[in-house]
Amino acid sequence: MYRSLIILILCVSYAPLSAQQYLPLHSSAIVADGHNDILWRVMSGGEMESRATTGHSDLPRFREGGMDIQLFSIWVPSEKTGDDAWQFALDEIDSLKAIAARNPAALQLATKPGDMDRILSGGKLAGVIALEGGRCIDGRRDRILELYRRGLRSFGLTWNHSSDWASCSKDESTGKVKGGLSEKGKSFVRLLDSLGVLIDLSHLGERAFWDVAANSSHPLFASHSASKALRDHHRNLTDAQLRAVAKSGGVVMTNFFPGFIVSNMNEKRVKRLREFEKKAAALKKKHPKRGKDYMKEYDRMVAAAKKEGICTIDDVVAHIDHAVRIAGAEHVGLGSDFDGINLTPVGLNDVTDLPMLTRSLMKKGYSADQIRGILGGNFLRVWRAVVENG
Numbered sequence: 001m002y003r004s005l006i007i008l009i010l011c012v013s014y015a016p017l018s019a020q021q022y023l024p025l026h027s028s029a030i031v032a033d034g035h036n037d038i039l040w041r042v043m044s045g046g047e048m049e050s051r052a053t054t055g056h057s058d059l060p061r062f063r064e065g066g067m068d069i070q071l072f073s074i075w076v077p078s079e080k081t082g083d084d085a086w087q088f089a090l091d092e093i094d095s096l097k098a099i100a101a102r103n104p105a106a107l108q109l110a111t112k113p114g115d116m117d118r119i120l121s122g123g124k125l126a127g128v129i130a131l132e133g134g135r136c137i138d139g140r141r142d143r144i145l146e147l148y149r150r151g152l153r154s155f156g157l158t159w160n161h162s163s164d165w166a167s168c169s170k171d172e173s174t175g176k177v178k179g180g181l182s183e184k185g186k187s188f189v190r191l192l193d194s195l196g197v198l199i200d201l202s203h204l205g206e207r208a209f210w211d212v213a214a215n216s217s218h219p220l221f222a223s224h225s226a227s228k229a230l231r232d233h234h235r236n237l238t239d240a241q242l243r244a245v246a247k248s249g250g251v252v253m254t255n256f257f258p259g260f261i262v263s264n265m266n267e268k269r270v271k272r273l274r275e276f277e278k279k280a281a282a283l284k285k286k287h288p289k290r291g292k293d294y295m296k297e298y299d300r301m302v303a304a305a306k307k308e309g310i311c312t313i314d315d316v317v318a319h320i321d322h323a324v325r326i327a328g329a330e331h332v333g334l335g336s337d338f339d340g341i342n343l344t345p346v347g348l349n350d351v352t353d354l355p356m357l358t359r360s361l362m363k364k365g366y367s368a369d370q371i372r373g374i375l376g377g378n379f380l381r382v383w384r385a386v387v388e389n390g
């Protein structure tokens with residue numbers, strides 16, 4: 001009898017996961033994403049309120065992907081400087097507020113973790129205003145306070161430009177700047193801490209990262225960063241940085257961008273990746289309900305891409321796995337970078353594919369609690385700690 005029980009258990013654990021197994025976990029979990037650039041698309045005339053055929057997200061697709069909390073990136077194009085950059089950031093915040101006001105049943109803005117009960121109970125998406133790149137404040141403390149007043153709750157100190165108070169990973173990696181935080185930068189960190197604003201370390205240079213770690217009293221937070229041990233890129237975090245995030249009680253949200261995930265990208269593979277993206281879109285169109293036949297074809301597609309050495313959802317899971325091994329499952333989350341990237345891994349092509357990531361984590365052997373944490377629980381814990389210690 002025991003033998004047949006063991007055989008039964010083996011069969012169950014090696015059987016392909018069915019939709020029934022991973023969907024309840026995904027839909028009951030709080031799913032949070034640390035970084036989405038759709039507002040940039042909106043500012044360029046793109047659509048977010050109805051279903052779009054381009055890009056990686058919009059209100060209907062957020063719902064379909066089971067998303068609960070989205071950090072919306074306020075990103076200012078490089079050519080905007082001085083007051084133009086500041087005005088662009090404010091207009092971007094206003095555009096998100098206008099979208100939320102027009103779609104109260106789909107999106108509401110959150111300024112504190114305590115807003116979640118109200119927003120999530122109705123099945124709505126909670127939007128958090130998150131700055132990507134502090135250059136637009138032009139080194140002014142009063143502008144940090146103004147952004148806070150307007151609802152901003154995550155502040156990325158740099159994008160790919162250094163300021164005179166913080167250095168970015170790109171400039172530190174090329175030696176363009178000496179790197180680190182100036183005294184002004186350190187005072188901004190203390191101000192953000194006192195306001196209870198998340199200090200986003202993604203894009204920050206390593207020296208500046210360590211300066212924040214030494215000067216902030218809050219858990220460390222990186223909204224969209226992968227691991228340097230798997231892909232040596234200046235945007236990724238070293239194992240020492242991952243350990244520091246864990247030690248602080250913080251969270252690293254894993255980026256999905258193939259360029260940060262795998263190191264073998266070349267022109268030929270990029271071309272193949274684009275072909276796979278088209279194939280994935282056609283597959284979803286053919287199987288809108290994504291039943292068993294879809295899963296079979298999906299698995300075949302991912303396996304075919306893997307065979308060719310093309311970046312897939314499994315490569316993203318490998319980065320999650322690595323971060324978990326170094327930092328612990330309580331310190332890892334998701335930071336898609338959707339709508340800010342021009343390529344996506346096969347099988348993780350837009351926000352509606354997030355349930356497939358839950359399926360992949362289950363297949364990898366993660367427990368339901370670990371998966372709930374990675375999907376969003378860890379982010380929410382960190383946000384709570386930052387607000388309560390503010």
Ligand SMILES: [Zn+2]
Nearest residue numbers: 132203224340
């Ligand atoms: Zn970014």
